[in-house]
Amino acid sequence: MEDDDDCPPLAVELPPRVPSPPEQSPSDASPVGITVITGYLGAGKSTLVNYILNEQHGKRIAVILNEFGEEIGVERAMINEGQGGALIEEWVELANGCVCCSVKHSLVQALEQLVQRKDRMDHILLETTGLADPAPLVSVLWLDDQLESSIVLDSIITVIDAKNFRVQIDEHKNSSSFPEAFHQIAFADVVILNKIDLVEDSLEDLEKHIRDVNALVTVVRSVRCQVDLNEVFNRQAYGAKNSSHLQELLDYSKSVPPSRRHDNSISTLCIYEQDSVNLAKVESWLEDLLWEKKSIMDIYRCKGILYIHDSDQVHTLQGLSVLMSDFALMQAVREVYEVVPARKWSETESRMNKIVVIGRNLDINVLQDSFSGCKS
Structure with missing residues (x-):
């Protein structure tokens, strides 16, 4: 974008900053x-x-x-x-x-x-x-x-x-x-x-x-x-602690057939990518999708699991140095998104990217092809 001041904000839920975590008082209460x-x-x-x-x-x-x-x-x-x-x-x-x-x-x-x-x-x-x-x-x-x-x-x-x-x-x-x-x-x-x-x-x-x-x-x-x-309570729908529940939801979504590709109604589509992705490319993909609005698609929510390439290395998110995991959660609501380093993939898990997109005028071909460009 030409003017950074016009960019919608980025919310990033971060792990401890590199090289050392911030000191917290023992009396600090959880949110x-x-x-x-x-x-x-x-x-x-x-x-x-x-x-x-x-x-x-x-x-x-x-x-x-x-x-x-x-x-x-x-x-x-x-x-x-x-x-x-x-x-x-x-x-x-x-x-x-x-x-x-x-x-x-x-x-x-x-x-x-x-x-x-x-x-x-x-x-x-x-x-x-x-x-x-x-x-x-x-x-x-x-x-x-x-x-x-x-x-x-x-x-x-x-x-x-x-x-x-x-x-x-x-x-x-x-x-x-x-x-x-x-x-x-x-x-x-x-x-x-x-x-x-x-x-x-x-x-x-x-x-x-x-x-x-x-x-x-x-x-x-x-x-x-x-x-x-x-x-009602303790759903943790926006945190990294509930990744197993998100995995179940994503797997369920795979069984839901996509709605008509150019239907004007709100619908849910699922994107899958086997190869690991580059975090910077994923950010650019999200910003184009949510901010630039280059297509007729109107994105309300995105939610998914990312298989990040070059994990255990320092990445820059919103100007902060972050130690990224190869298993990350991604959330977006309208124009605000966050990437949450969560944990490591287990040896028994099939590593892949799974993203659910909810919105209006969704086109599965455009979404899938554009996200494939994020491969590392």
């Missing part, structure tokens, strides 16, 4: 996980939040509502406007050591206040009422310097009204446009298919439509959003 909850109005987002708060899970949870005026069924935070439009927040104490706040303006400010509290929370729920595209939130959570070491994005959960989802599917079939619910599915790590007690259709058919959009997503069925909380 608090944050779960983003999205979905159509009436799907059951607030029902899910209330259910979590009232369950006996022993966790102190902070709930943030990012649109003023939303009821969560317990107590509502008081909002006042400060001088110059600054946000003055009041955190409302709930049962079980939980807290709640409504955010009308600055989400970053709310999160910064939260992590500075003496009564440390175990987990954060961010209910994104009315927000169709969670991608801007992901950018904030990945890139904000003040939040980087204190908060880690755990997962994006989308709640779907199973009864009305069929109507959205039918409307979508003969239209070049698509309901925003499909956007939310594309970005989700977990979809809670709620209100299944009101559905007469085959639930398997509804789940197929969900996985046609996002083959990586975990679908959880529910009535009144009563779900196993293990499906």
Whole structure:
């Protein structure tokens, strides 16, 4: 690009910098996980939040509502406007050591206040009422310097009204446009298919439509959003610790047939490459795909495993010297991506690159051919 200032940001989750890791105080606490909850109005987002708060899970949870005026069924935070439009927040104490706040303006400010509290929370729920595209939130959570070491994005959960989802599917079939619910599915790590007690259709058919959009997503069925909380907490969908689960998802995606190559709908495609790849070429490939937008493809998410050539050598990522592993995880949400050195390949594993791309107007031939150019 001609002007580096115009480039979208790069998020890189790094191992210790070379030659020595930074010193950390023994008192330094691990980051608090944050779960983003999205979905159509009436799907059951607030029902899910209330259910979590009232369950006996022993966790102190902070709930943030990012649109003023939303009821969560317990107590509502008081909002006042400060001088110059600054946000003055009041955190409302709930049962079980939980807290709640409504955010009308600055989400970053709310999160910064939260992590500075003496009564440390175990987990954060961010209910994104009315927000169709969670991608801007992901950018904030990945890139904000003040939040980087204190908060880690755990997962994006989308709640779907199973009864009305069929109507959205039918409307979508003969239209070049698509309901925003499909956007939310594309970005989700977990979809809670709620209100299944009101559905007469085959639930398997509804789940197929969900996985046609996002083959990586975990679908959880529910009535009144009563779900196993293990499906909500500690998903680690964006970290290097959960590489085995990502491997299972990628293997599953291989069994999902590709959608029509030039269909206007959102779909999932899988890229495979046996040979090792050059990290710098992969970065250039991602930047062309996500930033330059040289084709009609609109990429929402990428997720995959990389087989890196020249591992155990120092590479430069975003101006930092990094000791790279030959097994790396790659994540991208809209225009922000990260590469996470994870571990070594085991002797029994078949080494190869596996990438799932979720987006609109995807072309498997273009994606496969262009990624093949990353070979070392």
